[in-house]
Every structure is written in C-alpha cells, then in structure tokens.
Amino acid sequence: MAAVDPSGKPFPPLINDLILRAARGEKTEHVPVWVMRQAGRYLPEFREVRAENEFFKVCRTPELACEVTLQPLRRFDLDAAIIFSDILIIPQAVGMEVQMVPGKGPTFPQVLKEPSDLQHLNLNCNVKEELQYMLDALTFTRHTLNGKVPLIGFCGGPWTLMAYMIEGGGSSTQSKAKAWLYKYPEDSHILLKSLTKLLIEFLIDQVVAGAQMLQVFESHAGILTPECFKTFLLPYIKEIAEGVKSGLKRLNIDVPMTIFAKDAHYGIEELATTGFDIISLDWTIKPMRARHEAGQKVTLQGNLDPCALYGSENDIQDNVKKMLKNFGTQKYIANLGHGMYPDMCPESVQTFVNAVHNYSKLMNESS
Numbered sequence: 001m002a003a004v005d006p007s008g009k010p011f012p013p014l015i016n017d018l019i020l021r022a023a024r025g026e027k028t029e030h031v032p033v034w035v036m037r038q039a040g041r042y043l044p045e046f047r048e049v050r051a052e053n054e055f056f057k058v059c060r061t062p063e064l065a066c067e068v069t070l071q072p073l074r075r076f077d078l079d080a081a082i083i084f085s086d087i088l089i090i091p092q093a094v095g096m097e098v099q100m101v102p103g104k105g106p107t108f109p110q111v112l113k114e115p116s117d118l119q120h121l122n123l124n125c126n127v128k129e130e131l132q133y134m135l136d137a138l139t140f141t142r143h144t145l146n147g148k149v150p151l152i153g154f155c156g157g158p159w160t161l162m163a164y165m166i167e168g169g170g171s172s173t174q175s176k177a178k179a180w181l182y183k184y185p186e187d188s189h190i191l192l193k194s195l196t197k198l199l200i201e202f203l204i205d206q207v208v209a210g211a212q213m214l215q216v217f218e219s220h221a222g223i224l225t226p227e228c229f230k231t232f233l234l235p236y237i238k239e240i241a242e243g244v245k246s247g248l249k250r251l252n253i254d255v256p257m258t259i260f261a262k263d264a265h266y267g268i269e270e271l272a273t274t275g276f277d278i279i280s281l282d283w284t285i286k287p288m289r290a291r292h293e294a295g296q297k298v299t300l301q302g303n304l305d306p307c308a309l310y311g312s313e314n315d316i317q318d319n320v321k322k323m324l325k326n327f328g329t330q331k332y333i334a335n336l337g338h339g340m341y342p343d344m345c346p347e348s349v350q351t352f353v354n355a356v357h358n359y360s361k362l363m364n365e366s367s
C-alpha cells in the first residue's frame, strides 16, 4: 500500500493489519471481520447526516464521506473501514445523471436504449479529474483513521455498471440489460471494455490516494447464464485484476483485491484464476464447496445471510459458530453474504463482530 499521500505526507502506521494478513494467506490469531454496507441507514447517526445532506453530496464532500465511513468503527470492533461512496459515480463520470430517489434508490432519468446512445457518453473521460472528490475522501479518511484499520476502496464491476446504465436502476430480471448481450454483443463488448479501462485507472488512483485494499462489486453477476458470465464478465474481471496489479507494481505497491460476483456459483473455479486475492461469497453457497472449487490459493470472504442478523443474540452466535466451523479460521475474512438492510438493529452487528472474534480465537487456541 502507499506509504505517503499524493502530496508526499506519510500516512500513519497501520496498527491492525489482520485483514491484510488474511488476504495474503498469512496466519491470523483470529478471523478478521467487516460488514458490507457497514456505513448506512441502519445507523441513526448516518440517518442524521443524510437528513441534512443529499446522498451524492455526502460522497462528494471528503469530511462527510469520512464521518460516515468512521461511524460504524466508533461502535464496533471492525477490522476494516470501507470508504463511503457508490458504484454509480462511474456512470456519472461518463456523463450520465444519477439521482438517489428516497424510497426507490438510484434512478437514471436517461438510460442507454440502443448502441447509438453510447456516442453521448464520454467513455474517454479523465476519471481522476471527474472523481477527484472520492480520491480526496480516501486520503482524508486514511489520515483520520490514524492507522486503526485498513481502508477499503471499491468500484462496481463492468457488467453491473452496464446493467444500471441500461436499466436505469434496480431490476429483478435485468431483462433490458441482458437483451443487449444477445441483440448487440459487439456494442456490449465496446461498453464493457471502455468501462474496464476506466475502472483500472480508477482503482490504481484509489490506491495512490490511500486505499489499502480494493473490492470490485459485480452485484448482478448471478443473473447471467454461465456462458454469458464467461463471455461478458469474466474476461473483464481478469483484465481489471491484471491491469491494476501491473499498474501498481510499476509504483512498487501491492494491495489485496477482492471480487464479489454475487450469486455466480458456477463461476467460483474460474474467478479463482482471475488474479483476485479474495473471493467474496453470497449466502447461497456452501463454504466447503466454495473452498473446494476455489482451491487453496485464494482467501474467501463471507457469507452469513444478512437476515440472520434479525435473529436473537444466541441465534447470531450459533450461526457464526457454524460459519467459522465450515470456513476454518485461516485464509478467511468474515462478512455477510450481502449488505446490511436499513431496518436492522445496530446491536446485531456488535453481536456478529464479537462472535467472529471470540469463537475464532477459541478455535485457534484449541487447534
């Protein structure tokens, strides 16, 4: 990871490097844990910030982005922070408008309807210039964290971003986006390739700005057939891992990279060959099957059903115990299988985090 910020100022020394060691396959005294959407609407202090500030204003203001990034770390003994931002800032950077509509989520007033619409996008934009605010938020947050835990940077995967740009928001079928893959395969590849190039630049910029780990969210992977996955997702994911790693190598920096291809069970074996260090799993896959298919090289992350957090304290602890037994305590990062929901209670995160630490410590001591 970068030792100094872009102005040359040294970053504070890292105190808790547990998650980086797990990512590199080194021994850990207990299992590191963080939670997808750990900063979010389930926290009253987050809702307070949001009541006063529009969603993208929080993303664009480094002090606000830092504040909400740190909120869950003040409450829970988490082993990583994830910068507050959104995957949809990339569509914004290429010229698409995205509004965060209360009760509905992200909405694009104008979507890509046909390949000629690609001409209206600035696919050669200067991503650093367009998204400097996110890079500034990373630098500011890494300094403010003061070495407590590593800071995770992220982006959406090319297929997931393409899907949002065509669907204009969430969709249960993704049928408009999938139609492009069958109707306009060449134009789909042009869009995916352009996004891939931007994402490689953006992820390298994030590390230079202070990110100590990277996660790529292919949240809509599972809606693809295995064949479409192989044609339209896998090659670009591989290109991202290779492009980012070689770009960073030239700068003498190495950071662990995580791929979260939600619901892509059929693709675990292939994902393990892409160059990503960590595969993040949703809750529908059995841990032992995932380990069998991924092999021993990669670290696994996941995969408690987020809804398990609606259970009692005892139930959460029992579910964590089962999860740890199945994953083991090494080459493993505990997380949920997807993000927190807004109606969840903050205490359940406390129970989850403490259970991971306590049981994995006990397991290590008795082995």
Ligand SMILES: Cc1c2[nH]c(c1CCC(=O)O)Cc1[nH]c(c(CCC(=O)O)c1C)Cc1[nH]c(c(CCC(=O)O)c1C)Cc1[nH]c(c(CCC(=O)O)c1C)C2
Residues within 6 Å of the ligand: 035, 036, 037, 038, 039, 040, 041, 050, 055, 082, 083, 084, 085, 086, 087, 088, 100, 105, 106, 154, 169, 170, 171, 217, 219, 339
């Ligand atoms: C808290 C939050 C975020 N985005 C959105 C919200 C809720 C909106 C609000 O505050 O009003 C809108 C927001 N942004 C998006 C959605 C999903 C929309 C949908 O498809 O229905 C929503 C509600 C799009 C999005 N955005 C993201 C993904 C990938 C992960 C996933 O699969 O959930 C996706 C798909 C990534 C994301 N998004 C966010 C983070 C950082 C916070 C953290 O994790 O602690 C991250 C990593 C932050």
